[in-house]
Amino acid sequence: MTQVPFDYGFGGLDFEGVICSPDDPDAPTILVFHGMEGRSDLQVRICERIVDLGYRAIAVDLFGRDVTAGGWDAGAAAMTTLIEDRDLMRDRLIGVVDILSNLPTVQRDSMAAVGFCFGGLCMLDLARHGTHLKAVASFHGLVTPLPEPPTTPIDTKVVVYHGWEDPFATPDEMLALATELTERGADWQLHAYGYAMHAFMAPFANTPERGIQYNAVIERRAWENLVDFLAETFSDVV
Numbered sequence: 001m002t003q004v005p006f007d008y009g010f011g012g013l014d015f016e017g018v019i020c021s022p023d024d025p026d027a028p029t030i031l032v033f034h035g036m037e038g039r040s041d042l043q044v045r046i047c048e049r050i051v052d053l054g055y056r057a058i059a060v061d062l063f064g065r066d067v068t069a070g071g072w073d074a075g076a077a078a079m080t081t082l083i084e085d086r087d088l089m090r091d092r093l094i095g096v097v098d099i100l101s102n103l104p105t106v107q108r109d110s111m112a113a114v115g116f117c118f119g120g121l122c123m124l125d126l127a128r129h130g131t132h133l134k135a136v137a138s139f140h141g142l143v144t145p146l147p148e149p150p151t152t153p154i155d156t157k158v159v160v161y162h163g164w165e166d167p168f169a170t171p172d173e174m175l176a177l178a179t180e181l182t183e184r185g186a187d188w189q190l191h192a193y194g195y196a197m198h199a200f201m202a203p204f205a206n207t208p209e210r211g212i213q214y215n216a217v218i219e220r221r222a223w224e225n226l227v228d229f230l231a232e233t234f235s236d237v238v
Helices: 041-052 065-070 072-084 086-101 118-129 171-183 216-233
Strands: 002-010 013-021 029-033 056-060 111-116 135-139 157-163 188-193
Touching (some): 013 041, 029 041, 029 086, 029 118, 041 056, 041 111, 056 086, 065 072, 072 086, 111 118, 111 216, 118 135, 118 157, 135 216, 157 171, 157 216, 171 188, 188 216
Parallel strands (some): 029 111, 111 135, 135 157, 157 188
Antiparallel strands (some): 002 013, 013 056
16 A cells, blocks of 8 residues: 655645555545544544555545644634535535546546545535535534535435434434435435444544544444445446
């Protein structure tokens, strides 16, 4: 495996991603989107796990180098700005994905994406707006609907991994998401885990009084399902 940081720009911002590649130059590419913390070492470790499965992985920076350097407060502010302006979020998502899709080692027609927390919402919005990505996977993601959701069919496969005790995505909101995906004809799955809280994939998460808690058992169950989901998505490639 090779691991190479790289720079890219969009909308007047400077970003730093990390591309992790297996030996196979034709491997499908999985984009990995961060949460409120911005581009992180944990995100790169997720990329390494994905490379172990035989895929190329890219740690995507969606906030910019300056925000990442600014720590949690800067990340929270950047996340809030995007969530409150979904047109801005749409343009940045689509623009950044387009840039990464045109990297020399990436095959544009053989890509998927995974996201965590805020990145989970990014997965849903990519599917909602329509991209060339074959599939997206949302881990303990926000599910905030778009103010004016499109009505066109969703062609991207969608899987959602959700902790049932997550206070940031209530049962009513999950039902509304399921209804939305069904009405738009998506190939969708929802895996809800009992007693799991927000951020169940993040080893540093340890504030259960706020509904935020890492859960090793649920992490394993969700990851094992992701392995199967990606294998199904790229069954004609790997």
